Amino acid sequence: LASRDFHPENTVIQIGDVKIGGGELVVMGGPCAVESPEQIDEIARLVKAAGGQVLRGGAFKPRTGPYSFQGVGVEGLIMMAEAGKKHGLLTITEVMTPEYVDICAEYADILQIGTRNMQNFDLLRKLGACGRPVLLKRGFSATYDELLNAAEYILAGGNPDVMLCERGIRTFEPYTRNTLDLAAIPALQSLSHLPVISDPSHGTGRRELVEPMAKASVAAGADGLIVEMHTDPDNSMTGDGVQSLFPDQFAGLLRDLEQLAPIV
Ligand code: PEP
Ligand code: MN
Numbered sequence: 670l671a672s673r674d675f676h677p678e679n680t681v682i683q684i685g686d687v688k689i690g691g692g693e694l695v696v697m698g699g700p701c702a703v704e705s706p707e708q709i710d711e712i713a714r715l716v717k718a719a720g721g722q723v724l725r726g727g728a729f730k731p732r733t734g735p736y737s738f739q740g741v742g743v744e745g746l747i748m749m750a751e752a753g754k755k756h757g758l759l760t761i762t763e764v765m766t767p768e769y770v771d772i773c774a775e776y777a778d779i780l781q782i783g784t785r786n787m788q789n790f791d792l793l794r795k796l797g798a799c800g801r802p803v804l805l806k807r808g809f810s811a812t813y814d815e816l817l818n819a820a821e822y823i824l825a826g827g828n829p830d831v832m833l834c835e836r837g838i839r840t841f842e843p844y845t846r847n848t849l850d851l852a853a854i855p856a857l858q859s860l861s862h863l864p865v866i867s868d869p870s871h872g873t874g875r876r877e878l879v880e881p882m883a884k885a886s887v888a889a890g891a892d893g894l895i896v897e898m899h900t901d902p903d904n905s906m907t908g909d910g911v912q913s914l915f916p917d918q919f920a921g922l923l924r925d926l927e928q929l930a931p932i933v
Contacts, residue, residue: 797826
């Protein structure tokens with residue numbers, strides 16, 4: 670079902686008045702993690718003012734170590750839904766376990782599957798009937814074929830609204846957190862009709878590389894971007910402050926991107 674052979678036309682996912690995959694760039698911005706009502710409200714205001722369409726933020730965080738901050742949980746879903754509604758943004762949040770799919774689907778407009786869960790097949794099956802579009806991140810060691818097979822689980826479960834996300838893969842290079850595989854963008858678009866979103870934040874792990882790789886992703890044909898932005902990145906509650914843009918950098922990036930691709 671994910672294959673272009675089966676479905677030659679691009680899939681366009683319409684949520685409210687935002688179309689993803691329809692030729693116009695969609696920008697999702699926000700913090701790695703929802704931290705407080707004030708934090709997410711202020712960041713939502715800045716994402717909207719910069720011209721973004723979707724507010725990102727994790728309420729449940731898949732941390733590498735068990736002692737790291739795990740997210741604020743259901744309270745975070747509520748804070749983010751309020752901020753999104755107030756500022757006129759759609760919302761996207763990560764769901765980590767099948768038990769939480771229904772509650773995340775109740776509060777968020779788009780569900781995100783993280784790199785570590787790309788092959789969590791019970792979770793993928795549950796998303797087939799969640800009633801929300803899904804952004805499926807590529808596993809950090811997954812091939813294109815494995816990513817497309819993971820998408821297939823969601824599609825086969827009855828949900829046609831799947832976006833593929835390139836977020837960097839593990840290579841031998843330690844300077845960057847991951848290696849953003851730009852070729853994945855046109856390659857996945859030729860193999861599949863599903864929209865392809867690029868995540869230059871996790872794809873590089875370094876703030877100064879986010880802007881050039883965001884632009885390169887758009888030049889390579891990405892249907893959208895998901896970018897971390899924080900008002901106080903040095904004090905963010907996850908380690909991802911080092912890859913989070915400052916609000917003025919985020920706004921500047923979106924201004925520059927208008928030259929490359931129309932923003933919805
Ligand atoms: C995130 O988007 O904050 C995240 C945890 O992403 P990934 O699953 O790509 O590491
Ligand atoms: Mn993050």
